[in-house]
Amino acid sequence: MDIFSKIAAGEIPSYKCAENEEFYAFLDINPLVKGHTLVIPRREVDYIFDMEDDEIGRYQQFAKKVAKAIKEAFPCVKVAEVVLGLEVPHAHIHLIPMQSEADVDFKREKLSLPKEEFQAIADKIYAAFVK
Ligand code: 5GP
Numbered sequence: 001m002d003i004f005s006k007i008a009a010g011e012i013p014s015y016k017c018a019e020n021e022e023f024y025a026f027l028d029i030n031p032l033v034k035g036h037t038l039v040i041p042r043r044e045v046d047y048i049f050d051m052e053d054d055e056i057g058r059y060q061q062f063a064k065k066v067a068k069a070i071k072e073a074f075p076c077v078k079v080a081e082v083v084l085g086l087e088v089p090h091a092h093i094h095l096i097p098m099q100s101e102a103d104v105d106f107k108r109e110k111l112s113l114p115k116e117e118f119q120a121i122a123d124k125i126y127a128a129f130v131k
Contacts, residue, residue, distance in 0.1 A: 001044070004090035008042045015122035018069060018129040022055075023062040025095075025129075027122050030110040032096055033103050034121055035074035039063045039093040046089040063093050069128035070097050073121075080104045 006012040007026060014026035017037050028036045041059060045051055051059065067079040076097035082104060083093055096104050113121075 002088065002090045004038075004040050004088055004092060005042070005044050008040060015118045017122050017125040018062075018066045020062060022058060025062075025066045025125075027118055028094065031113070032106070032108065032110060033098070034111065034113070034117075035070050035076075035095075035097040035125065037066060037070060037095045037125065039066055039095060041091055045091050048083055048091040048093075051091065059093070063095065066125070066129060067095050069125050069131075070095055072128040073124040082106075 001009070001011070003012065007014045008024040016024070016026050018025040022043070023039060023041055025037050025039045028038050039059070039062065041051070041055070043055075048056070048059075063081060067081065070079050074097040077099055080096045080098050080103070081093055082096065083091075084106070085092070098104055102108070
């Protein structure tokens with residue numbers, strides 16, 4: 001199992017933001033801004049465009065619900081949706097609440113937050129998601 005499959009299965013801890021039977025959302029451990037969330041399929045698939053059309057449809061619908069929860073928890077101009085990166089071989093959508101395009105600059109220094117703050121951020125998004 002790859003690291004994100006282990007996270008979705010609860011074998012590796014994460015800060016859960018949302019879930020259903022097919023998808024899982026959790027905080028990026030190296031966030032660009034507070035509320036930076038990763039959305040993954042539980043199924044092990046590396047490349048998003050290898051997913052079937054109907055699965056991508058459900059993935060996007062789930063990501064949309066998570067984005068709505070993020071925007072409610074962390075008011076912003078828009079939530080950016082970004083798919084990039086070669087680091088982890090498991091499809092993942094980055095959802096990033098942005099006040100300006102500078103918030104989505106992956107080259108900039110990442111935030112370092114205490115555990116309690118990660119937990120508080122995730123709890124806030126989760127509460128908005130299940131509402
Ligand atoms: P990418 O493939 O998009 O370049 O990198 C994967 C993303 O996942 C990065 O933003 C990285 O910070 C995040 N990431 C990598 N490993 C972990 C992990 O074990 N836990 C969490 N929460 N995020 C991770």
